Amino acid sequence: MCGTSIIVFCGLPGAGKSIVAALVNDALQDAGFATSLFEYDAEYEAQLSEGSPVFDHAAWRRARSHVVERLRDVLLAEADDGRRRVLLMDDNFYYRSMRYAFWRLARQHQCGFAQVHVRVPLEAALLNNSRRAGSRRVDESVLRRMALRLEPPEPSERVWECNTITFDNVGPLEQIASAFPMELLKSMLTAPPPPAQASQSDAEKLASRQATAASIAHQLDLRSRRTVANLINQRRAARCQPDELQRFAEQLSAFRKEFLCRLKASAHAAAEPAADDEAELLDFETEFLVQFESSLVP
Numbered sequence: 001m002c003g004t005s006i007i008v009f010c011g012l013p014g015a016g017k018s019i020v021a022a023l024v025n026d027a028l029q030d031a032g033f034a035t036s037l038f039e040y041d042a043e044y045e046a047q048l049s050e051g052s053p054v055f056d057h058a059a060w061r062r063a064r065s066h067v068v069e070r071l072r073d074v075l076l077a078e079a080d081d082g083r084r085r086v087l088l089m090d091d092n093f094y095y096r097s098m099r100y101a102f103w104r105l106a107r108q109h110q111c112g113f114a115q116v117h118v119r120v121p122l123e124a125a126l127l128n129n130s131r132r133a134g135s136r137r138v139d140e141s142v143l144r145r146m147a148l149r150l151e152p153p154e155p156s157e158r159v160w161e162c163n164t165i166t167f168d169n170v171g172p173l174e175q176i177a178s179a180f181p182m183e184l185l186k187s188m189l190t191a192p193p194p195p196a197q198a199s200q201s202d203a204e205k206l207a208s209r210q211a212t213a214a215s216i217a218h219q220l221d222l223r224s225r226r227t228v229a230n231l232i233n234q235r236r237a238a239r240c241q242p243d244e245l246q247r248f249a250e251q252l253s254a255f256r257k258e259f260l261c262r263l264k265a266s267a268h269a270a271a272e273p274a275a276d277d278e279a280e281l282l283d284f285e286t287e288f289l290v291q292f293e294s295s296l297v298p
Contacts, residue, residue, distance in 0.1 A: 005112030014128035
């Protein structure tokens with residue numbers, strides 16, 4: 001499907017990703033592209049029920065699954081007007097694994113792929129976020145943690161991130177359209193798609209799956225240990241009472257152990273050949289990390 005490309009927009013809440021994505025969408029349409037804009041915030045709001053908590057993980061998961069299903073449907077459908085199609089994904093995507101899943105989809109369907117990292121100072125993101133209403137406003141403590149956890153694109157370190165634009169969204173709204181490097185993005189979209197890899201045998205897939213499971217389990221173990229240690233040190237520095245600090249540490253330790261057990265069970269259950277083993281494990285990693293973050297909301 002050489003006539004289709006995927007653009008992933010990433011960055012902190014309040015960075016202006018939706019504004020930039022909408023402007024890019026309009027500019028691409030004016031240039032003759034057929035576009036589809038997938039807005040995760042809108043889908044998340046549609047999945048919320050009355051009385052939902054500040055962050056409803058079940059609704060977040062349903063929204064995420066629904067967006068991916070819609071994207072797959074578009075990728076499988078044949079374009080009937082001869083125009084090049086561009087699918088724009090608008091969300092935070094602050095973990096690299098979230099973005100990598102879309103690169104894998106692009107490679108699977110022989111699509112072009114590009115990333116746009118919309119970057120602003122943390123204080124500007126906090127200010128913009130405070131002006132939001134309802135479910136679109138992120139708790140300040142969560143946003144600060146996201147800023148610490150953000151894994152920005154590294155095109156010089158990772159081949160799959162080579163088509164990346166980092167856009168510093170620091171000017172007034174009316175200057176965004178003229179400041180954004182639209183021609184550079186168009187050149188990325190019209191570049192040849194990445195070559196398809198030869199299909200693996202079931203034995204090769206199983207070996208790859210087992211190696212990936214071990215690697216991700218190890219990475220999550222290290223990441224979760226560092227996160228727990230940092231949070232405990234922050235509480236200690238804030239002069240938390242010893243008994244409160246002990247309870248906090250016990251809760252975090254129990255949470256960490258529960259999710260690592262789930263990871264091991266997921267890897268064990270993947271003994272049967274699957275269509276995209278690494279992507280499934282990365283999906284589990286993303287779910288793990290997001291639930292870990294949401295469990296720490298005060």
